[in-house]
Amino acid sequence: MACRISELILECTDPERLAAFWCEVLGYVEIGREDDGGIEIGPPDVGFGGPQPTIILSPGDAPPAAKPRLHIDVNPTDRDQDAELERLLALGARPADVGQTGDESWHVLADPEGNVFCLLRARVRPV
Numbered sequence: 001m002a003c004r005i006s007e008l009i010l011e012c013t014d015p016e017r018l019a020a021f022w023c024e025v026l027g028y029v030e031i032g033r034e035d036d037g038g039i040e041i042g043p044p045d046v047g048f049g050g051p052q053p054t055i056i057l058s059p060g061d062a063p064p065a066a067k068p069r070l071h072i073d074v075n076p077t078d079r080d081q082d083a084e085l086e087r088l089l090a091l092g093a094r095p096a097d098v099g100q101t102g103d104e105s106w107h108v109l110a111d112p113e114g115n116v117f118c119l120l121r122a123r124v125r126p127v
Contacts, residue, residue: 011060
């Protein structure tokens with residue numbers, strides 16, 4: 001293997017709010033703060049360099065106007081897709097329309113700043 005993903009950078013207008021949202025979604029914790037106001041989150045007791053990438057919520061001026069070319073997919077680990085969808089909506093996610101037909105096996109959602117992500121059906125084992 002030549003490379004692996006170690007960090008994902010997500011520009012946002014409110015790093016605190018988005019860090020709290022994604023920590024709840026993924027079971028991550030805050031692992032560091034950047035001088036520019038960015039917040040790095042990742043798996044508890046692992047941090048940067050572990051088997052899963054960390055996420056840096058980086059302050060930016062405004063949300064993107066165009067559909068991003070990269071999005072995050074998440075899978076439930078300890079409940080079925082319907083129960084996880086209910087949990088994510090309660091955390092502040094909202095349904096998003098990116099042109100899906102309604103026959104998909106996944107749900108397209110947006111985080112509190114409108115970043116699109118998908119909730120897939122298959123349950124995966126936690127790391």
